[in-house]
Amino acid sequence: YTIDLPGNKKFNGGEQLKVTSTDPSGNKSDEKVIDVKDTTSPVTPTVSEVTSESTQVTGTGEPGSTVKVELPDGTELTGVADDQGNYTIDLPANKKFNGGESIKVTSTDASGNKSDEAVVEVKDTTPPVAPTVSEVTSEITQVTGTGEPGSTVKVELPDGTELTGVADDQGNYTIDLPSNKKFRGGEQLKVTSTDPSGNKSDEKVIDVKDTTPPVAPTVSEVTSESPQVSGTAEAGSTVKVELPDGTELTGVADDQGNYTIDLPSNKKFNGGESIKVTSTDASGNKSDEKVIDVKDTTPPVAPTVSEVTSES
Template sequence: MKNIVIVDKSTGAATEQTFGNIALKETSIVKLPISQASIQSMQQSGKNLVVTLKSGETVTIQNFFVVGEDGAANQLVLENDDGTLLLGSYSTPYSGFTFSELGSLEDLALAAQAGAGVPDWLVWGLSLLGAGAAIAALSHGGGGGGGGGDGGNGITSDTTAPNAPTNLSVAADGLTVFGKGEANTTVTVKDAAGNTIGTGHVGADGNFAVNLDHPQVNGETLDVTLTDAAGNVSVPTQVDAGDTTAPDAPTELAVSADGTTVSGKGEPNTTVTIKDANGNTIGTGQVGADGNFAIQLDHPRENGETLGVTLTDAAGNVSSPSQVIAGDTTAPDAPTNLAVSHDGITVSGKGEANTDVTIRDADGNSIGTGHVDNFGNFSIELATPRVNGETLGVTLTDAAGNISNPTQVVSSDLNETDADADADADADADADADADADADADADADADADADADADADADADADADADADADADADADADADADADADADADADADADADADADADADADADADADADADADADADADADADADADA
């Protein structure tokens, strides 16, 4: 970069200094080898002038705002890249510079005379102002003066940036930015990354509406600046776009092994809401700045529950839900209402819906499997019938592999026989009431035997309920008509009892204890035909 040139106004002596900060000791004209377009700002700092370039460099001219004893002020000249010179002037109090280009050739001799002792570049430049302007410039400097040139070819340069725009807003659809600003300035809208997303102009009434290249509907922060015709750029004003965009649904969801925490990823700084299958909120929290979250639940979820997780942003937009299934570490309840069919082929019962049923024998061998239906019922066919009173164990297994406690059920025993191997015994404890013999070939089931020790000779049962009193079998084939035993020890030959009360004429005394009423022997000379005692009493 070229050197800075400093011209002492009182002597016309010029000195050069390396580009950087300088300190003025006399009232001077300072030429800076920089263009107006390269300047970001020119600010007064006490007695000093601070020039800030757009590159970030600064040049401080100390004592620039000190006025000499003769009332002369320091002046500033800029040299553009093409060699043209701009003479700066300012008013008091300081509010910025106005630059005038040193333009057309005019009365060079007069300018040179007025600028005796002044460097050629300044004489040339002053000559371009015209004689009157040149003399005034050298005599009085820029302090207290107005703009540059009052007609002809004088050009006024503006280094004052517009005020920042105001009343900013973004349309609901995110496509337009509205606001107010300095009339006829250019509006530039940039996103948070510094990309220009819209430009426009402030109208003569100070209002503007700038269309954006794509909608801003996610709460984006936009910067809006105004640039005047001289290229001065205002300080930016920020505006937030409306947020009508819901966050993306959360991802990478997981439930901890103990069922107490749900973790995942989502839009930073959104609110996480976790609900159970019934829509009840069971946990809330925040997504961190790194996009991760871990939310504590109100109580453990460890039975395979399905949970819904949503994200809500600051504008109240709610994401679509993402689902996550809790781990299932809870075994089903043991099956109930077990029964084995009479033929031993099927085991039925009740249990947790949609679990698997396993039936095992006493040795632990699986003999049947199946499934509990949606209503909690099952009916499982066994590999082979179980009809011998076997004990079976039945368990349920859920989708997570949790196995219930076993429930036992005993099959029917179809090999069990009647208590007697022969015909059924009579139900009563007494003798048969009928006159006929039992139809079976077995003895009566009652505990009372016939009172006599000998079997009845007849084929018919006794009609009376008492046993025969004698110890001998009846000779006749008919049952005794009376209810008393024969008084004699011998069987009657006839079937009729003796008619008399006397002793028989035979040699055998009657068996009764009463003697014959008469003292005589029987009238007949014949003894009784039978050899047995009379059957009557």
């Protein structure tokens, strides 16, 4: 026999059907009870966003079904959807995602029917580590260092100018400085890296090291009568005067760059000697040496004259 079921009658599985037969004389058979077998696959489970920071995989599936999560390395994790259909599956602490990996999720009901596979891509939400920055000096023409491979490295100059470059597959980056951007030393550069998913690292702040020597100081005329050595040098720099006998005297250039260094009263010049003058800035950079000859401006003593007589 074949009996069509109404189109609006659907079975989930587990229900019971009762079947009897009655002959033409009206005699009815015993009742046959049969269980409906569940052969319907669960719907594909939903999966909440999975990120590189996630510690769990969550979503919904058929209530009571076993949800299986297959990780990119083939590891399989399982959990059971509750009576509301919600599931939560913890990720092992040693399983970390970078972003871009695929996770496969299925659910299998109590009758062994398996859903279609849900494939979800792990979203990268992990910021790169702050980039390293090689020493930046007042003489450099490039900023270099390391960052996450493929990340975009941004260098913000003290005046707000932003320069960018991309870290290569080894993580190395080199960013050229514009020729019109010069550092004195003491300025700060801010460096960040942003990965292809838009995650931005913490900011690395680096101080520019002054490695530029001051220009050689100027020295006013020094004469055999001078009580001081004076001139101009880089403001704040320490000026050193080396006398012909090796004695060293120092002074500091004021904020206008002027310096005056007193000569000891016991140091006298005849004229023709050489004095060496240098300046050293606060970072220890030393200028070229300025050499100046002492000018003889001391008149001779009056000559002695032997007696002159009318007979001389």
